[in-house]
Amino acid sequence: MTEQKKIMVIHGPNLNMLGKREPEVYGTATLEDVNRMLVQRATELDLVVEAFQSNHEGELVDAIQAAVDTCRGMIINPAAYTHTSVAIKDALILLDAPVIEVHISNVYKREPFRHVSMVSDVVSGKIVGLGVLGYKLALDALAEMV
Numbered sequence: 001m002t003e004q005k006k007i008m009v010i011h012g013p014n015l016n017m018l019g020k021r022e023p024e025v026y027g028t029a030t031l032e033d034v035n036r037m038l039v040q041r042a043t044e045l046d047l048v049v050e051a052f053q054s055n056h057e058g059e060l061v062d063a064i065q066a067a068v069d070t071c072r073g074m075i076i077n078p079a080a081y082t083h084t085s086v087a088i089k090d091a092l093i094l095l096d097a098p099v100i101e102v103h104i105s106n107v108y109k110r111e112p113f114r115h116v117s118m119v120s121d122v123v124s125g126k127i128v129g130l131g132v133l134g135y136k137l138a139l140d141a142l143a144e145m146v
């Protein structure tokens with residue numbers, strides 16, 4: 001059954017601009033490149049990836065809620081909402097499945113407000129600062145965990 005193997009990937013605001021957005025910080029890969037790479041790696045791992053991006057907090061909450069009964073694991077980069085969103089944190093608490101928080105940049109080398117994550121204490125693990133490779137490593141980790 002597909003749903004038993006589904007890994008949900010949630011991309012927060014402005015990540016739709018990857019490739020164009022501050023390439024010196026986030027690199028030149030586009031979000032499409034990231035999703036394509038994850039779909040390909042998922043096939044090798046006998047998993048199925050579904051990706052969702054939104055610039056809107058409530059839509060991200062809706063997508064997390066919709067995944068509660070359908071996904072075996074989740075990769076999430078809440079982007080700027082990482083630092084502010086109690087709503088995303090509360091939605092993640094609903095999930096029984098392992099969740100990995102990913103940040104493309106090393107947020108700890110950046111402004112102090114980026115050092116705070118509202119979600120880190122409710123996720124299984126976290127990868128920061130490894131560029132878009134972090135998404136692939138998160139998927140590999142979930143393959144071991146699910």
Ligand code: DQA
Nearest residue numbers: 077079080102103104105114
């Ligand atoms: C980010 C880091 C956040 O501080 C920032 O707002 C983002 C991307 C990252 O992947 O490095 O949009 O989550």
